[in-house]
Each structure stands twice: as C-alpha cells, then as structure tokens.
Amino acid sequence: MTEIRATTPVSHTQVTLDDAFWTPRQRINRESTLAAIYGKLRDTGRLAALHGEYDPAVVARGVGGGNIVVLFWDSDVAKWIEAACVSLATHPDPALEAQVDAVIALIGQGQQSDGYLNSWFGFVEPGKRWTNLRDWHELYDAGHLIEAAVAHYQATGKRSLVDILARYIDHISATFGPGEGQRRGYCGHPEIELALIRLSQATGETRYLDLARYFVNERGSQPHYYDQEAIARGEDPKQFWARNYEYNQSHLPVREQTEVVGHAVRAAYLYSAMADLAAVDGDAELLAAGRRLWTHLTTRRMYVMGGIGSSKHNEGFTNDYDLPNDSAYAETCAAIALIFWAQRLLQIDLDRRYADVLELALYNAVLSGVSADGKSFFYDNPLASTGGHHRQDWFACPCCPPNLARLIAGLGGYLYTQNDDTVIAHLYAQGTTRLRVAGQDLTLRQTTTYPWDGVVTFTLKVATPTTFDLALRLPGWCRAPRLNVNGEVIALDAAVNGYIHLRRAWTDGDTVTLDLPMAAERVYAHPAVASDVARVAVRRGPIVYCFEQVDQSAPLTRSVLPTDSALTSRFEPDLLGGVVVVEAQGAALSERGWADTLYRTAKPEREACRLRAIPYAAWDNRAAGAMTVWLPEG
C-alpha cells in the first residue's frame, strides 16, 4: 500500500497572520489564556503531581476514592505544553520556553525506571497500572504527552521531551501488541493513535506508526479486550457503567463501523487516526469507513454551528436528528476534534465538504468555547439558554481550555495544504505565507477582512515565473462566488468538488481576487430535527448567529421571526471587538390582556420588535440573559 495523501498542511510556522479577526485572538491566547491555564495547572497540584507530590486530599478522593479526573491530569499539562510550544514556534518567548522546560524537567523526574510515565499510577496506585484501559486513560495521557513532545521538538529543536516519550513508548510497545506475552489492549479514549502517527512523521520512525496501526486495527476485535480485562479485575463486563462499547467506539472493528456513536471526542480522535493511517497506508477500506462516518455525522448528527455530540449523558452521540438546543452538549473539545478529522480527510480528498465543516466548527462551535478576554471557557456549548449557562475559568475536567489554546496558537496551519506543484487555500485570513512550490520560493499574501466580508486578494511573489496549481476553496455557503486573476474574470464552472484550480505560470506581482458575497440568510434544519421544527436560524458566510436577550427590544423567549421579514447586516466596530450584526423586524407576543391569565383561547397579540443577532461564538460576553440560535418563525 502506498501513501494516498494528495497534499499536506503548510505549517503554521510558515504563515504570518496580520488578520483583524485572528491576530487579536492569537495575542489574547498567547498573553492571557496560556498564563491562566498554567496558573491553574500549578494551583490545582497538577505540576507537583508530575513527580509524585500530591495533596493528601486529592489522593483520598482519587480513583479508588471515586474521582477519576486525576487520571487526566497529565493530559492537561501535556496540552498546555503543546499549546505553548505551538505558540513559541511563531512567537518566541524565552520566559515561556523556560516555563515549558521546567515542566518537562518535572515530567522527566516522574518517569519510572522502566520508562512508565503517569503521575497517578506512577506514584499513587502503582499496582493498578494497565489494569483498566477501558476507563483509566493511561494511553490517552501518553498520547497527549507525545503530541506535546512533537510540538516541543518542532518549536525548539530540543529532544528532551521526545526522548522521555521515546522511552515510554518503548515500554508501551513492549507491553501491548499481538506478540507472545503482550496484552492485546488499546485505550478506551483514542488519542495515542494520532499522536504516534504525528511522532512518526516528525521523527521518521516507522515503529511509532506500526504501534498506532496496531491500536487502530485491534480496536473492537473479539474476544473483546475490555471484557477480558474486566473479568481479570473480578468484575462483570456486562456491568460497564457506560453500558456499551459504542461509548468508546470499540463495539466493532473500525473498518466495520458505519455510524458515529458514543463519546464524541473519543470518536473524532479515533477517526482522525483512521484518516491518517488510510492516508499513509493507502488503505482504501479504512478510507471508505472514514468517508462513511463523515457522511453520517454531517448529514444526521451535527449541530448547525458545527458542534457534535448532543448528549451530556455519554458526552456524545445519541440518535439521528436528535439535536436538542437547550441541553446540547456540543463539547468544545469535540468541535476541535472534528477540525482535526476534517483536516486529515481533506488531505486525501480535496473536497470542500470537509473544509466547509472545518470552517463552520472553527468560527462557531470552537470559538464559542473561549471568552473575549481569553480567560474563561465553555465545556458544553448549548444552542439555547435561559440565562444560566456561563463560561468558567476552570473545570474539574479541564480538557477544553488547553485544547482551544493549541488550536488557536496553531491556526495558521489550517490555511493551506500543498504538494510539489499545488498550493491550496482552504481558509481565508489576512497574512503572508512563505513556501516552496515547483522548486521555487513563493510568498503568498492574502488580504481580506474575512469573515465579515468575502473579498480575498492573493498577491504572489516569485523570483521567476513558476508554473503550479493554485487552488482556492469556493465555500458551500456562497451562492455566487466571483474570481479574477490580474483583473481578468475567471469562470468558476470548472471548479471540482468546490475548489477552483488555477494552473498557470505565475509571475511576480500576480493578483488573484476571490469575491465571496455574503448575505445574512435563514437556515432551516431537516424536518426530522424535532427541536428545530417551525424554527429558523441565521447564517452569514461562515458565521452562525444567535440572539442574546441584551440585544433585543422585547423578551427573547416570546419573540418570533416573521416569514417575510428582511435580514439586514452591518459591521459594528465597537461591539464585541468588531462583529457584523444581523437585524430584522420581529414580532413579540404581547402581554396585553393577559393580566393574571395563564391560559386562554384567544391567541396572544403580537407587537413589532427589533431582533438583533450576533455571532454565536461571541455570546455570553455581556449581560447574562436568554440566548437562542433557533427562533420560532411565522
């Protein structure tokens, strides 16, 4: 089998953003979010735990004491290291680098002599090591540490963390596998698979890829490892608290899976690794499974703003079209994981169906996860609230904040993919990118005020005329995109799967102008989505809107968007850092004549009201109050 990846990402280190939308967010991420998370890691004891120093109260409550979140502590630290290193790669900061290296030193001190590395089972309950892969996240922690090591190595050139992890992976490789004396296990929370593939790509070591391939392929095979493991613990496998192996996507071998099920973050991390393996191995069966799962997710189980996993009970998927709004879980991490998955499939299949969802999740379900000041976070992202749902500065399980931080720091890496003679623009943001294509250096500048306006101008700098394919994404949300090259209009009917390919000998100073007209539009859900029947949402370009009470002239909960009311939009520079708002004349049910009446046969009167919508991701940054994405229409 041979590699089938059509293009690979242009690293964020090659992309310098000076974008009105993203640059301030990256600055806040760097200056506020990273520091806030570090403070919490320290204050909650996660750093001290790395080398075995625990508050006795934490020890008393943890694992045997019932609290399982201590098992994720290493991953929280790891994701912060990764986020910091991704940032360091574009924004050097000696103080931050020293902080990272100090934490890595603690990790080194915590490594056991046999290479094993886990703060809880290394120090507190060593006898329970590897006894519950189903629930206890050791390999998940390892995965995040591996990703941190890759980022650290790539940002600083230092091998300190990579070397620590190499020793740990040797231990893991010796422990797990199909060989004599090995355990045929795999982690209940996928993550190490995609991490090992990243490490293999960063180091060229194929044995990491082999281990990832083993974990992916072993998953869901019979006899089921989690059954055997439970029996070995003296438990009845049928008494699994999550009830079924759909929860961790081990109900079937991955190639046989047809529906996205279970815990949403686990799912999308697994599917990401499957896409990576399909790409590297040219594994058509695995790719077919990934495409099938993608179609199922995006046509049956995804929120309009790109959130996935509708239920808090399993932090994941339920049934087709079951997308409740007020109780939507839509975990921030799950939307991030969806981006990981989308980007991987996009490297194989150049099809905007992946990039459109990537963009949707990014601007909406992911960005809603962090406050304007970068210091508080949503774990779950409901699409409606009565006013009681607010971002928090930390969580018992704080997986989302550092996940957000690493994504935002590395955002530049999602703009382009390329191969030897092709450069593909997937996302639009102002900045300058330096890359090599067709054997030449190319400097590609994007000028745009996206996502508020759809005009994007590319200016090319090349030393000598160079022939390559510059492909641009024509987003699915845009009805009538327009394109010109050096002022000459280019027809777009030759676009393939939503990308227009411009193959020519490019010369210095060439400009390409893509115009993606954006209008505020009404969006409707499939009739089987019971929660959205007779309701309407508003979208403009890649941005999904919501209505917050603070912007309305009437109580939001009694407001309706009349069918014939026009939507207007306007950039508001002083609102929420500068956003386009969408307005419409609405109708609000009137209290006139109700007095002390709770029910009556006369229909409530309506009075005109002003409805104003803001980008969903920006909600809960002002006065608390009701919020909804879907308004009754009629």
Place this chain on the structure above:
Amino acid sequence: MTEIRATTPVSHTQVTLDDAFWTPRQRINRESTLAAIYGKLRDTGRLAALHGEYDPAVVARGVGGGNIVVLFWDSDVAKWIEAACVSLATHPDPALEAQVDAVIALIGQGQQSDGYLNSWFGFVEPGKRWTNLRDWHELYDAGHLIEAAVAHYQATGKRSLVDILARYIDHISATFGPGEGQRRGYCGHPEIELALIRLSQATGETRYLDLARYFVNERGSQPHYYDQEAIARGEDPKQFWARNYEYNQSHLPVREQTEVVGHAVRAAYLYSAMADLAAVDGDAELLAAGRRLWTHLTTRRMYVMGGIGSSKHNEGFTNDYDLPNDSAYAETCAAIALIFWAQRLLQIDLDRRYADVLELALYNAVLSGVSADGKSFFYDNPLASTGGHHRQDWFACPCCPPNLARLIAGLGGYLYTQNDDTVIAHLYAQGTTRLRVAGQDLTLRQTTTYPWDGVVTFTLKVATPTTFDLALRLPGWCRAPRLNVNGEVIALDAAVNGYIHLRRAWTDGDTVTLDLPMAAERVYAHPAVASDVARVAVRRGPIVYCFEQVDQSAPLTRSVLPTDSALTSRFEPDLLGGVVVVEAQGAALSERGWADTLYRTAKPEREACRLRAIPYAAWDNRAAGAMTVWLPEG
C-alpha cells in the same frame, strides 16, 4: 374565631354513580388497582416490615445504607388501607375487609409499648427516632396512618386502627409542642396536619385539631428547628441536600408565604391543612395566605392540564412561567394534592376558580396517572414525549398508585357540598345522591354523558315541597351555558363567582337542565411561558387533549397546526373505552428535497396531514410513540 366554612362535602357514601365515564374506572380501581397494589406491598416486604420482619438486604441498603424510601413504606400501606376502606364504604367486600383488618393487625403488632409506630425506626434503627424530622418522614407516615384510620372507622365502624393511632398521637403530642421538655418540631413533609384535622372532625376530639394547629403555626419559625436538629446530629445545617427550606415550605411562617415553592406534594398538603384550619378557626390571615398562594400557583406555575411542580430536581416548583413540556415533572400525587387543596378552599369561598382547577386536574393530570387497565401508573406526567415515557407497575417510591386509588374510590365525595339549606353541584357525573337539606330528605339524580357532552339533567325527589338553594357550577371553560327549570329558561346573569343559585320551593319531579356547550378550542399559554411560544393546545370542555403518534398520518414531531384549520370532534365509542377525539387538517414538513441535507436555506415544504388528538389522560395506552400537548401553530 369561628368556623367560616360555607358548605361541607356530601360524602361519597351518599352518592351512587352509574356514570359511563366514572363507573368503569371505579370498577377497575376496585377490582384491579387495589389488588395490584396489595400484591406489591406484600411482595416488596412492606407488610412483613410492619411488625419488624425485614429482608436483610433491605436493612443493609436502608437509611444508614443510603436508601431513604424505606421510610415511606408505612405510608404506602396506609394509603392502600385508606383506598380499600373508601371503596368498602360504597362497595362492601368481605374478603377485602378481612385483608384490611389483617394488615391493621400487623400494624398493631408493630406498635411500640410507648405508642411509637414506625416500621423502620421501631425495629431497625430505633436510636434514630425523631432525630431528623426534616428528611425522615415519621410524622408523614403517621399522617397517612391517621387518614387510613379515619377511612377505616367511617367505612366499617371499627375502632381498631383509630385506637392504635390515638395511642401514637398521644406519644406525638407529648413529644412535640411548645411546652417544657417538648421539641418544637414539625414534619419536613406536611401531611399529618390535614390528617389530624380529619381525625378531629371524625371523632370530635379537639386536641387533634390543636396538634395540627401547632404543627402548621410552628412551621418556619425562628430559630429554625431543622437548623437546630441538624446541629444536634453533628451536621452543618447549611449543607442541607435540598439547599433551602423552600423545599419543604419551612422558609417562612405559613402566614408570610406569598409564592408556591419547593416540593409540590408537600406544598399542596400543607396548603390543604392551612385551608382546613382557616375554615375551622375563621382565621382570616391564614385564609388570605391560602388565597394568595392559590392565585400564584394557578396564574404562574400550573400546567395547562392541571399538573403542578415542573422540575424533577426538587419534585416541585421552579420559577414563574417555567413550564417545560418534555421534562415536566407534574407528579400524579401533586395533582391529587391540588384537588385536596381546591376542595378545601371551595368550602370556604364558593368560587369556580377552585372547582375549575379541581375538575381540570382530575380529568387530566390525575387520570393520566393510571393506565386503562388500572395496573400501571405514571409518577411524572410530561406534556411531551419522544416515545420513551411509559407507565410502570410500581416504583421505588410508589406514592402515586395508592393515592390515585383512594381518590378514584372516593370520587363521589367531590360532586357536591352543602349546608343546611344549600346544595351545590361542583362536578357533573351521572348518579343518584341522597341527602338532607332544609330538614327534608332529597334524592338528587344527575343524568349526563359528561365529560363528552355538556347536557346535565337534575331530577329532584322530595316528599314535600322544600325550599332550598340548589347551586350549579357554570364552568369557566363554557362560553354560553344554558339553563332551564322544568323547561323554563333561566337567565344566568345572576350567577355569582361562576355559580348560579336556584332558590325556590322544590317539588317532587322537578327537573333542572344545564347545557354546557362544548367545542374543541385552541388554547394558548401566557407569552412568558417560553416552552409554549408559537404553540397551541386543544381543549374541549374539561378535557385537555394531546397528539399521539399512533393517531397521526405524518410524523408528529414535524407536524404543525395551521392557524386557520378547523377543529372537529367526534365520539369514538371503540377507542380507549369511548372518547371524543378532535381532528384537524395539519401540515407536516416534508422530507422532499432534503436527501442527505441536514441544513439548508430553503424552507421545508409542507404537505397536508391529518392531526388527531385524544384526551391527554388516555395517552400511552396503545403503541408507543411521540406525544405532545402543545403543537407548533402557523
């Protein structure tokens, strides 16, 4: 202070129903429900527990072991005794009476030498007696045993259970009160208060009334008993699991309470006792509190079908207008308690606002609690379901089944109230009632097919012309009632608070015909009820309707009731024991053109569908499927 009750109920023993609606339900209650409950009481160990025989597994799990439901066991038995005795009073059944007496014998065996009577604290954890009135329901159990004793005495003339309870009440009276060496406690779950008043009325013993008055008046006084009691247990009162004393209505002295709060059954049992006391004592302040609470409940916090208590978290009230449909708790017991309260206020204030709600709760929120075969029950009564909510044959806390059984057995007692020269008809059902008024015997026959048709004919039998006031309720749901006496039309503009008073010298054979035209009507909720905005419900006479999937031509969740669609109704003799169904042409969102699309900008097409509604109380008696009371309109 003097008694201010205007009328008192005509006992169910004076009313012989031969009603097409109620008689079959009473028969099923007698023949199926009572036996089913008895079997469960026996099989779950509740009968053996009465004299201290426990399954060790129950003992291991109970109270100290974490499971509190064992503390309600006595009340479950007591309510079954009461239901059986209420039935025996109109339908003698020696086998059932023997069963009752055998259970009472077990209760007698379980009574402690000092009179104390509680199966758990009498035998299993005697040291914990009276140490947690806030949570542990001892006085609540006593209350239900007292009500059982009253019913047993009234049905059979036997004093066995009354005597047992008299000894127990002596013990309680000695223990609790404002005197030297007494505890100033009262029960976390009101119930004993109304029970003591019933016992006082049945026996003429005013000391029972005095104890009830003490419990009601002591409630919510400072220093707070539950604070002191918690401290005595070595607990921090602030760590109360229910968070606040609104939960058990002890946050304020009862006279200062202005809003219905907390656990709904506790609330309505307390308010019932308050109404009784206000009536007996002529206590204007207490009456004012009751009227105020009634107004608050019925204008802010009651479901359209008479259910109360919208949240499962506290089994009770939340905020004004917070009436979610799919998660509605609306416990069956709470609707029953609402009937108790309504009937008590109605004895003081002859105002249909109480009787209308009594009727609404009875035909809808209460009757939904039991299946057509009388053998399975709803605890919570949501107003919408995706198809997963079903009646069960029992519950860990089975308070609702025997509560329903006693209400249905005694239904005749809710039809009339009277005083020396007044007879008032509150509910309409076919049957014959014998009573004395103005010193004469009166036989009053109602002929009707209510609630399916609103024509009600009263025929009076008197030995001699007798002058008294016959008052009839003109239900608030009826727009244009008509009345004639012996064929002579009577104007209804003299009605007072919804009752028309016919004072005349009645002669034998006089007939009064009340015609209450019923049409299926659309009902709207106050605009502040967010869950019902842009939605409509259907009501016809006293019956609130719902839509069940099994009756629809299109998927219910995507159906809409167009604004201009006519509602038609028709009696269906073979459906659900004979019900009036309501039909309308509806519109269902079509899947046409959606294929694998989850969101789109084109509004879904609509196609015509048939909508059919059945009485809410009758749902979940056929194929499982979606159900809703409130349909989108437009």
